[in-house]
Amino acid sequence: ECGSDLAAPSGGPVTSPNYPSNYGNTEDCEWRITVPEGSIIRLMFDTFDTEDDIDFLSIYDGADGSTPQLQRLSGRQPVSPITSTSNMMFLRFTSDFSVTRQGFQFSYISNAEGHCWDPGVPANGNRDDNSTSFAPGQTVRYTCMTGYQLWGTANITCRTTKTWSDAAPTCEIPGTTECGSVLTAPSGGPVTSPNYPSNYDDDENCEWWIMVQEGSIIRLMFDSFNIEYRHDFLTIYDGASDSATQLKSLTGQQTVSPITSTSNMMFLRFTSDHSATRQGFKFSY
Template identity: 25%
Template sequence: IHSKNYPKNYEDHDDCYWYIEVEKNFVIKLQFIEFDVEAHFDCVMDYIKVFDGDSEEDRVLLNHCGRALPSPPSLLSTGNKMLVRMKIDGGMSAKGFLANYTIVSCGGLLEHPFGNLSTPGYPTSYPLSTSCEWHISLGYGESIELTVISYDIESSYNCTYDYV
């Protein structure tokens, strides 16, 4: 997805929405490739907001402006829906943004103090070409304790095939 007119500058006074929905039981990974939006100290002039769901009432995953890529440049939804909003005022214009999204068959954003991670179909073998990515979000001063209960993946020299 990209801003209107990309890679040329976007227009003044615009308000654009991108609604991304994938199949149930999948999550969305949004990766920013380029980011060039008018900078303001609290991003109230021109900005990109990404919501973890299909509404602006859902949790904000990103509120960003300026020329630097967001850090981290990729975002994961907790479910199968994501909303991207680009709000533009009447000030200066810039290129906007370029991002791509992929469907993730497993993984997602974890925000609860306790939980379990597993590959699809566990305890049976995971499917071929499976790629899982989890992002764990913690509060200030919190830490993670990860306990591996069961681990069975294909072994290869230097982990060139399967790895954790």
């Protein structure tokens, strides 16, 4: 539906109208989230795709649009969790009279002041503590299911700053070859082009988003790189999308020096044309 009042301590998924089909023209939707006093709210997005710089989701740190704005989101992007400073949050989504996209899907949780947020459980993994609220000094221990490799830190501890000592790890199949993914472990890899070490296909269009803990930066390291020269490209951006500063546009067969971001996000896009393929590439970060 187009807006609602949400009063449960946690909720979702909540979506834009018609999701996963496209939302309509001239939408004007408002959501108000209210949780128990003494708690704060964390908003988490599964997907976000609106008409870039035209259709917006604005998020406010309070009961209405007169309170401080936390984020104003537009375009296609991964969205890091957004946290309030009080027990209320207000969201407003508007679209113009033409061009629509799939929209967005979010959920939210709340937590008592002074505690760490639930760090989550990785897909294909487990943890030893299923609490939903974590006091300073409390440690969570992670393991992966058989056949999966743990990337990141196995044990993380809630600090007095209400943050975890590290991000939750991920559980990956060694040598992941899918065409794009969202990578959130503090370190990861190997990540490869499709079919690696066999040749990738014609007309590939793969996108990887790397997001690490705020305050950190990313170093990308390649073990191999071989794509069709001046026809197939891997482009690397210093941020969450292709609107960020371009760090490198790679093509051909070459040795690639480490590439470093200036923030906690990096975006990679690989494209191939309609003929002639090569082995591709393999990287870690």
